[in-house]
Amino acid sequence: MKKTVSLLLSFLIMISAAAFGGCNKTEPKKTEPSTGAAKSGKVRSSEKELGKYLKKSTKGDNPIYGTWQLENYSYLSFVFRNDNLAEMVMGTEGDFTALSIDEKNKTVTVQFIIGLNGTYSYSVSDDGKILSLRQGGKTTVLKRCEDYDIIPDMPKKPKVDDEILGWWESENGLIYYFGGDGIMYSNQISMETGYTYTAKKGKISAVYEYGGNVKDELSYKYKNGTLIIDGNKYKRIDNV
16 A cells, blocks of 8 residues: 655645644554355445444453544544554554553553654543643543444445455465455555445545545456466465
8 A cells, every 4th residue: 555755744734734633543454254155235244344344452451451542633533452553544544563561660652653652651540531641741632432333434336346356365474355345455564544435446545534535546466366466376264
């Protein structure tokens, strides 16, 4: 997935000027989707299929587990998960980083390019709704939000290729999901993204939200059970 430098810069400018706002929905990751050579009329809805996958990390006892939003940002959320990962969510894209929590000393370490970077001492309010992070004499306040849903609304008239529906994984662990209802998902190294998409005649046109709608164009070929996306081979998988 490619983003231009100008897009990132324009987004950072937009974030820095964002007004105070309410919580966005927020939260991810993994389970056992059904696959098979599904046809668009038979494939499970993407909301159910992806819902199982995205909720695998919800179990655990992370003391600051959940989704939080900086009190002076309206578009940016942070998820502290139970699998040693934290995620920064913007629109329908999430970017991951390592999460380290020292419960004895009540510190948390996380590194993002926006909002949170470094080691903080933490405290949670008695009602569990406010998270305070202190670093170098400065306190950053976050408020708890609803768990997010990275799945976009499905298009009214999806145009999809039945041969590529389901879950796919490359040799280096990159994952794609294509739904018969026009919803697509990718999990690539340190980033996950939900899209609406069309797939016909060797071209995938996918749109995701990242400070505005962003369009990706991918080429694909399907032959003898192998899916080739932009030159990379993917094998169908029954679970992830």
